[in-house]
Amino acid sequence: MTIGVSLLTCLLFVQSGDPKAIVLFLWTKLITNGVALLFLHLFDRDKLYFFYNLGYSARRLSVLSFVFDLLLWSLLLSLTLIIHENS
């Protein structure tokens, strides 16, 4: 789901071409990431045991996945920006 949102924001960025829109996209990413984590904690709790057994607490797991997803999104957006400027 979060990867889908990342790709969608990149596509919307190409269409709008407005650098100011990045702030709006960042908020979209933060909110959807929060919703995804909340969904996991509320409706798919049993799957957390898989990670607990590997020594990852829910907090550590949330932070790691959040940071990784934001880094990936930044990379995708930077690539989109470079391609968009060169085209």
Add this chain to the structure above:
Amino acid sequence: MTLEFDGVQFGFDERLLLSGIYLKCETGKITGLLGRNGSGKSTLLKIAFGALRAETLSVRIDGKVILPPAFCSREIVYLPQDSFIPDDLSLRKILKLYEVSEPSILQSFPELEHNLSLNADELSGGRRRLFEVVLVLHSKAAFCLLDEPFTGLTPVVVERLQEVIQKLKSTKGILITDHLYRQVISLSDTLYLLANGTTHLIKNKEDLIQRGYLIE
């Protein structure tokens, strides 16, 4: 090694569900935990593992206090009642993540070999449960907390699993709870009954009758 936990205070809506708990689990021994439905067995295991927070709790390994959550020490693994492995990972990848060697599980359950390349959601319920139990048992942690490991398994598999548990206890401490009480009793070196929110050390069948777990 010895795992001990006590001092648990846990409740809902001002009703105390667990108090006066003491459990000891040693490597080389199997500890059984029995209790009626709703007595709090799973809750107790989750608290000891660190997945559920209690108002007070003390978990010690060889007398050394482990700060919650205990699972972060990587000395304890937990098999929950419900399936916990991700649907979209192959069993082979899961074994790698848990650092479990394929030969070690195939030695006991060769029928799993054909399933290793499959994703968890492609397995039958019984096969999935068997894999999860074997995965937890063969992981590197010193202590395994097994919550209803026999659920969904056929009697033949349950018998073989009992043999595997007996073999593995030489290197691990295993705490097991299940409603197949005969199997739990025959496996256990030490047996506890959880009743009225408190653990009771059980010495014989009469104790279980006296505490209202079995009828005469």
